[in-house]
Amino acid sequence: MTARIGVVTFPGSLDDRDAARAVGLAGAEAVSLFHADPDLKNVDAVVLPGGFSYGDYLRAGAIARFSPIMDSVVDAANGGMPVLGICNGFQVLTEVHLLPGSMIKNEHLHFVCRDQTLRVENAETAWTSEYRKGEEITVPLKNQDGQYVADERTLDELEAEGRVAFRYVGWNPNGSRRDIAGITNARGNVVGLMPHPEHAVEPGFGPDSVEHGRRGTDGLAFFTSAIKGLLATA
Amino acid sequence: MATILVHVMPKPEILDPQGKAVGAALARLGFEGVEQVRQGKRFEITVDGEVTDAVLERIREAAESVLSNPVIEDVVQVKVVGAGCGCGGHGNGQGHGHSHSHGGHAESADAKDLLA
Numbered sequence: 001m002t003a004r005i006g007v008v009t010f011p012g013s014l015d016d017r018d019a020a021r022a023v024g025l026a027g028a029e030a031v032s033l034f035h036a037d038p039d040l041k042n043v044d045a046v047v048l049p050g051g052f053s054y055g056d057y058l059r060a061g062a063i064a065r066f067s068p069i070m071d072s073v074v075d076a077a078n079g080g081m082p083v084l085g086i087c088n089g090f091q092v093l094t095e096v097h098l099l100p101g102s103m104i105k106n107e108h109l110h111f112v113c114r115d116q117t118l119r120v121e122n123a124e125t126a127w128t129s130e131y132r133k134g135e136e137i138t139v140p141l142k143n144q145d146g147q148y149v150a151d152e153r154t155l156d157e158l159e160a161e162g163r164v165a166f167r168y169v170g171w172n173p174n175g176s177r178r179d180i181a182g183i184t185n186a187r188g189n190v191v192g193l194m195p196h197p198e199h200a201v202e203p204g205f206g207p208d209s210v211e212h213g214r215r216g217t218d219g220l221a222f223f224t225s226a227i228k229g230l231l232a233t234a
Numbered sequence: 235m236a237t238i239l240v241h242v243m244p245k246p247e248i249l250d251p252q253g254k255a256v257g258a259a260l261a262r263l264g265f266e267g268v269e270q271v272r273q274g275k276r277f278e279i280t281v282d283g284e285v286t287d288a289v290l291e292r293i294r295e296a297a298e299s300v301l302s303n304p305v306i307e308d309v310v311q312v313k314v315v316g317a318g319c320g321c322g323g324h325g326n327g328q329g330h331g332h333s334h335s336h337g338g339h340a341e342s343a344d345a346k347d348l349l350a
Contacts, residue, residue: 059303066300095303102305104244105251149248149306175249 003028003230005223006043008073008089010035010064014051015086015198022198023047026223028230035067044230045082045126046073048089050142050196060103060145061091070096082126082226083190087143090182090192099183099192100158101150106143107175115207115216116141116195117169118181122162125188126229130221136169137218138207141195146174148181148194158183166193197222236285237316238293242302242309243274277301278315285314 005023007030009016020030031043035053040046053064064070070092077083077098085093093099106112117138120131131137150158155177158164166182174194182193197219200206206216244250250272257271277297281289290312297309 058301062300062303094305100305102303104248104306107249107251109251109255147251151247151305175251 001231001234003045003227003234004031004041004043005029005045005047005226006031006033006040007047007049008033008035008069009049010051010053010067010088010092012051012053012055013049013088015196016049016051018196019047019049019086019198022201022219022223025201026220026227028223028227033069035064035069038068038072040069040072040076044234045084045226046076047198048073048083048085048092049198050087050089053088053092056088056145059091059095061088061093061095064088064092065096074098077185077190080187080189082229084127084222084226085190085192086196086198087146087194090194091145093190093192098190099185100154101148101177101183103145103194104147104149105145106147106173111142111144112146112173113140113142114173115139116171116173116181118166118193118195119169120165121167122165122184122188124162125165125184125191125225127191127222127225128165129229130225137200137221138216139195139197139200139219140207141173143174143194146176146194148174148176148183150177155180161186165191166195235280235282235316236314238279238281238285238290239311239313239315240277240279240293240297240301240309241274241311242277242297242307244272245306245308248306274307274310275301280316290314 005028007016007019023030031041091103094102115138117136120128120135123131123133163184164180165184168179168181172179184191200216200219203215206214253272260268294312297312302309
């Protein structure tokens, strides 16, 4: 069996093709899904990619969350299907209330684009099981509205329940509360993060590593984690 | 046709980076005495026909569920600012739960906050 992982294209998505390519490189079949079509085409997991859906108008992710396909994604996520939101996809997940909190403009007001080191804080989610807890990975980060905010009670809850999935290491690039780069839902099937693992899956096209330029493939394990989980339960 | 104003502001406890940047620019440009700037959003929603209580209720619903995100923003005001509410006259709107504009003015002085 080959796992089928859907990648949703919204008007203004930018990284849907990279996400699909990452899915393929990890060993699954990438299935294109379209915002206006509620059909999930029998996929086993869904990726909401980065970009600027609806031009980030109103708020990042605020209009995309009302797309016909999002009703299907929410139903599937509540049923346990693995869902990964990257950057704009993370913003969509918070707007549709699958994940708590929200993203506001970066504290320093600048668009930031860099190779970012993260610490994997939870290696038991559907998208992180192939990492080790505490492992540091480097993947690209590029955003303008990346500052994760939530009220103190929500932040305390996330910490207490181990739902902070990733934290920025070295430098907090956007002023996110408690250096949070990504979070998960209680069940561990829905994960959202601002950095871009799908841009670090292929030697020659990823972040710089210690040994070689552009060699970093630290993001690949997101996708192999999901595939392994799907095949184990198939 | 009538116009309904929806005013959304970042929550007081949320840092407002845009407002902060504007405040810093004002100080740089010599506008003294500005202590703080916060930047929000103003929506002007033009509707067909009369602004009944039901219409306002729907707009309020839209303000709370779509136009703002309760995690980071508050809806601070929903009010009628344009003519054509169809409630039967101008200058006597006190009992109608919304206010009227007169002539070319965008907002009447006695505009009533409909959210409270």
